[in-house]
Amino acid sequence: MRYLIAALAFALSATAVHAQTIKIGLVTALSGQSARAGEAITRGLSVAIDEINAKGGVLGRKLELARRDDEATPAKGVIAARELLFKEKVAVLFGGLDTPVSLAIVPIVNQEKIVFVGPWAAGTPITKNGAKENYVFRVSAVDEIVNRAMLQYAQKTFNAKNCGMILVNNPWGESNEKGLMAALSAKGIKPAGIEKFEANDVDVVPQLTRLKAAGADCLFLVGNVGPSAQVVKSLDRMGWMPPIVSHWGPAGGRFTELAGPSAPNVHFVQTYSFFGKQTPVGHKVLKALMAKYPDIKGPGDVTPAVGVANAYDAMMLTAMAIQNAGSTDGPKVREGFYKIARYEGLIKTYERPFTPDNHDAVNENDYVWTQFIDNQILPVGMKK
């Protein structure tokens, strides 16, 4: 009997502690090709949560991270999201790097009226989802803006006149095809060609040969790290190396090891780099990362940096939104995001980052162009 009472008391006290914390959910790839990216998001969120908790938490309650692996699969992501929403009762849900997974979760959060924050996946329709009451916010790049930036970069840096697209055959690739077409037609240009490839394709030579035959003088590449590496290796085999302007897929893993010696030819977009001159926030976050994770000894070990930086800023902004809401109630938290006036963050200083018409906090002025030099993501042209 005594044991029973003790167990009951323990269970009650556990529930009491449980009720005091505010749970933050994360659904991302923690295994498979994009595992590093999922780990980066986790680290960004964790460092922000530690910082917030050290100052007493939000609404007097500590934050607690609950994360689940979506294995980069929409079906698994939906199951994980439901579990976090209904069983773990998270106040806010964070997403991972795969656009198809985030797109599958969007209808659920809009229906359940729980805020979903994207620190990575860049698919345009994630935030522009057409819902009357949109609960999805993002602190990351947005495809249609990245696509405009890609065209601008190709024209300015490489004087490209006839770019071809080589895109992974999934909703992310599709989202970029639309965005790139819009960016090109805004300037009255037509692409040299549009080619798709499967994420598990070994040989992309036939697609690339078509683009070469069409006279492409530059390639727009969209794909995660593995598929992007397959494109570079195929180009190597062909002995053709046009300038490659890429979305940020290569940042998600060991790109140099996978793509081989031509890896630096890929110039890709990032929202942040821990290299170069840092703001005080940059110094603070890097110091916190080095203290918490023994494998981080310098800026080169924060990989992929965009996952860490986006997640850190997203968590800080979310905490402000909950504080503004004065509650963890979904609709109030959503209103709380609109009330954020100013936040001096890692990526930039945010001034009224969210309005009912704009759920994306980061825009083209915040992008950095980078390349892999050995195993580090450096701003283009910067030597180690």
Add this chain to the structure above:
Amino acid sequence: MLVTSALISGLALGSMYGLLALGFYVTYAVSSTVNFAQGSSMMLGAVFAYTLAVTFGWPFVPAALAALALCALYGVIVERLAVRPFARRGSSAWLMATVALGIIADNAVLFTFGKEPRGFSLAWAHGSVRVAGINVSYLQMAIPAVGLALAAGLHLFSRKTRYGKAMLAVVQNADAARLMGINVPLAITLAYAASTLFAGAAGIMIAPLFNVHSDMGTLFGLKAFAVAILGGITSAWGVMLAGLIFGLTEALITALLGSTYTQLLSFALVIVALALMPNGLFGRAEVKKV
């Protein structure tokens, strides 16, 4: 140029499909069962070779041979654990059991080898020659050569050696073979070892062109099964040829019509081919003699 480069890509990929499909053929011929998770066997070949050559620093040839031996051992395990217990009772549960064992293998690799894909670069594989204005890497030439050599080896083994003839006897009539003193269970185990060895060889050869990770074989396994059925699973050469035809068709569709149509058309053509020739391109209808 479009067509030539497609032919080169298609030949290399096609012989990979053929090698995997040859694995389906060997076990089906001897026991009317197959290891549905051939893709996992292929992945194991690449993972074993990577671990021995890169992690342990062995020279490539011993690493590849040891990896092949380990793959053959895995084949024995597949037969003993996932096929024999069910086939003996006349049950078809081996079908699910082999899939399950493949998933276990994939996950075991995920936990031990790691979550990230790794690059398996071989210095000699990077060299290339120019053929008809197209760069062809040594590896792309080696892959079809090794594929065809293995198919020829299998053919010679079954026709010219005592063991091969014993296996053919099992194919024709297992009961009669048993009465003649042929060890039928051993013949089936050996067929499984050969089957995973072929898959392992495909995995090792594809690794430098691709990357090494736990689910690298899934799509290959699926395509190889389509190839095995297309070739008519009862003919070794047929299966190998079907692999080449499938690989070339894929590459040509991509080159001539664009990649949007590749999967759509290549699998549609498989269905059309099977509708017109239900026993596969090179297979024969089974005649049961009573």
